[in-house]
Amino acid sequence: MRKRQKFFAGLLWGLGTLLPLQLWAAHGLALYGEPKYPPGFTHFEYVNPDAPRGGSITLSMLGNYDKLNPFTLKGIAAIGLDQLVFESLATSSMDEPASIYGVLAQDMVLAPDRSSVTFRLHPAARFSNGDAVTAADVKYSFDTLRSKLASPVFRTYWADVKGAVVLDARTIRFDLAPANRELFMVIATQLPVFSKKWGMENGVAKPFDQIVFDTPIASGPYLVDQVDLGRNISYRRNPDYWGKDIPARRGTFNFDRVTFRYYADEFSRIQAYRAGEFDFIHENAAKNWARNYFGAKFESGELIKTELPNSNSQGMQCFVFNIRRDKFKDWRVRRAIALAMDFEWMNRQLFYNQYTRNPSFFTNTEFAATGTPSAAELKLLEPYRAQLSPRVFEAVLPPPTTKPPHSLRDNLREARALLAEAGWAFRDGALRNAQGEAFEFEVLLDTRTWERIVAPFARNLDKLGIHARARVTDASLYKKRVDDYDYDMIVHWFTGSQTPGNELMLRFASAAADEKGADNFIGLKDPVVDALIHRVLMVNSMEELLIASRALDRVLLAGQYVIPHFHNRVHRVSFKSTLAHPATLPLYYQSLDWMLMSWWVKQGMKGK
Numbered sequence: 001m002r003k004r005q006k007f008f009a010g011l012l013w014g015l016g017t018l019l020p021l022q023l024w025a026a027h028g029l030a031l032y033g034e035p036k037y038p039p040g041f042t043h044f045e046y047v048n049p050d051a052p053r054g055g056s057i058t059l060s061m062l063g064n065y066d067k068l069n070p071f072t073l074k075g076i077a078a079i080g081l082d083q084l085v086f087e088s089l090a091t092s093s094m095d096e097p098a099s100i101y102g103v104l105a106q107d108m109v110l111a112p113d114r115s116s117v118t119f120r121l122h123p124a125a126r127f128s129n130g131d132a133v134t135a136a137d138v139k140y141s142f143d144t145l146r147s148k149l150a151s152p153v154f155r156t157y158w159a160d161v162k163g164a165v166v167l168d169a170r171t172i173r174f175d176l177a178p179a180n181r182e183l184f185m186v187i188a189t190q191l192p193v194f195s196k197k198w199g200m201e202n203g204v205a206k207p208f209d210q211i212v213f214d215t216p217i218a219s220g221p222y223l224v225d226q227v228d229l230g231r232n233i234s235y236r237r238n239p240d241y242w243g244k245d246i247p248a249r250r251g252t253f254n255f256d257r258v259t260f261r262y263y264a265d266e267f268s269r270i271q272a273y274r275a276g277e278f279d280f281i282h283e284n285a286a287k288n289w290a291r292n293y294f295g296a297k298f299e300s301g302e303l304i305k306t307e308l309p310n311s312n313s314q315g316m317q318c319f320v321f322n323i324r325r326d327k328f329k330d331w332r333v334r335r336a337i338a339l340a341m342d343f344e345w346m347n348r349q350l351f352y353n354q355y356t357r358n359p360s361f362f363t364n365t366e367f368a369a370t371g372t373p374s375a376a377e378l379k380l381l382e383p384y385r386a387q388l389s390p391r392v393f394e395a396v397l398p399p400p401t402t403k404p405p406h407s408l409r410d411n412l413r414e415a416r417a418l419l420a421e422a423g424w425a426f427r428d429g430a431l432r433n434a435q436g437e438a439f440e441f442e443v444l445l446d447t448r449t450w451e452r453i454v455a456p457f458a459r460n461l462d463k464l465g466i467h468a469r470a471r472v473t474d475a476s477l478y479k480k481r482v483d484d485y486d487y488d489m490i491v492h493w494f495t496g497s498q499t500p501g502n503e504l505m506l507r508f509a510s511a512a513a514d515e516k517g518a519d520n521f522i523g524l525k526d527p528v529v530d531a532l533i534h535r536v537l538m539v540n541s542m543e544e545l546l547i548a549s550r551a552l553d554r555v556l557l558a559g560q561y562v563i564p565h566f567h568n569r570v571h572r573v574s575f576k577s578t579l580a581h582p583a584t585l586p587l588y589y590q591s592l593d594w595m596l597m598s599w600w601v602k603q604g605m606k607g608k
Helices: 003-014 081-083 136-144 152-157 183-190 266-274 288-289 296-300 331-338 345-347 376-387 408-421 448-462 475-483 505-509 527-538 542-558 590-600
Strands: 029-030 056-062 091-092 099-102 105-110 116-121 161-168 169-175 222-227 232-237 256-264 280-282 301-310 316-321 424-428 428-431 440-445 467-472 489-494 563-564 570-576
Touching: 029 105, 029 183, 081 222, 081 505, 081 590, 091 183, 091 266, 099 105, 099 183, 099 563, 116 136, 116 183, 116 232, 136 152, 136 161, 136 169, 152 505, 169 183, 222 590, 266 280, 280 590, 296 301, 331 408, 345 448, 376 527, 376 542, 424 505, 440 448, 440 475, 448 467, 505 527, 570 590
Parallel strands: 056 256, 440 467, 440 489
Antiparallel strands: 029 099, 091 099, 105 116, 116 169, 161 169, 222 232, 232 256, 280 570, 301 570, 316 489, 316 563, 424 428
């Protein structure tokens, strides 16, 4: 144990923290094993530590925004605040599945039984107003975000955190439910720290949910500079940023100014990009990628079009059934509707064969369930056999396919049989239940891009007597309706995690089903799912995590709660030739986040 580690451990014991003597203080922590980067590391391998700083970059966003506080339920926060303005105690690296390294925290101490994690703050850490970041600020941020004035997401996510204790001006301990193996990482990387002075007027603090347009006082590398509400927002690099030379920040955040411009729809955004209004774009739509990234600027090399490798967990993008609705409570109905989606036709006719179907809630990872349950999975599942569908114990039912020998006609025939079993019959021009109510539902969307995907799906549903319609709303109304669970079906991406963990509580746990603003869009309340999530959180090894995650995946897939979509095996990006990026790419990244963190403007080119 290094001298500082010994001193820190002794200090904590002397402060009466009730932690065991067998402590170790570290620059970084790993969920399993050891972090990749050793003590004394200077920078992450996927950044250029000598990247030139300067210039500006302009980016794009769809929709609008109406607040500068990302942590309350009501409204839409400006993009960029989380990554550029606020910081957490630690950050994960982009080339490991589950390791963290200190940012605001200079040292971290994890109790051997994971019943607590203690952070010693960096002595140089400062807020944008020049005040030192203290342990009291960290506790204030934690307590505020767990209160009813903040988004309920935090209360659900941190449900197993017993509390926070300030030990001295620079030291804070979080007491944890020891069974939750990754909770220390959740607290370290997902607790944004802000000053008590944020939202204070004439010495009086506003209630947190009334902090809307007040400029954040936080410790990140950028400051909010110019605000054109709902249309544009600009950030400028803080010339006094305290952390520019710490290992986790060296070579990062190299632009002097970052501006986001908001556009009403995809068409106007792409046209604006081709006209040179902004500098970088990640393209989600296959049609756009195939048809719109060409012309003189691409031919001259002014604009670059490229595909970068994508090793991320793909999670599950899908149509989500809201099973709070009576019409969707029967799994046979959900499966019948899923049988009407012809992915193979869509991939040929709409997507230029760019996509692969999602088979799992943990797509593109080894946590995905396949085939029949293993002996280890069965050991977890057997105690719940009476509560589970027999389908759980069979081979995983794949998403419907029309690849030969299958066909849409056969799928619709199967769908009709399932609907009949569930009590639906075709009469008077529509599929009706015993009460004579016609089967119809709405797919709520926040962009017209999805209309072309819903349309062929709806045409196939018409053949079953089901009337499905797309409803496109603006971003504000969409968010309100989704927060209130006021929809029949939505499109959602349950984003992938390289190691499944606490995000599962937000997405699938019963406690989140009635919590406004949580991510349980399905409305799932299943004690078996709750038990399996708990098992995922309390495992002691990667092997146990694999088994528990696959068992959970198997149960979720058997429930037919979603209609799986598809994923792309590459990041489709285009950018101006004035930008440069490190030669070494990270393994796990979202292209926009990586670009903001690691890219720079080429020397001699000031950027736009």
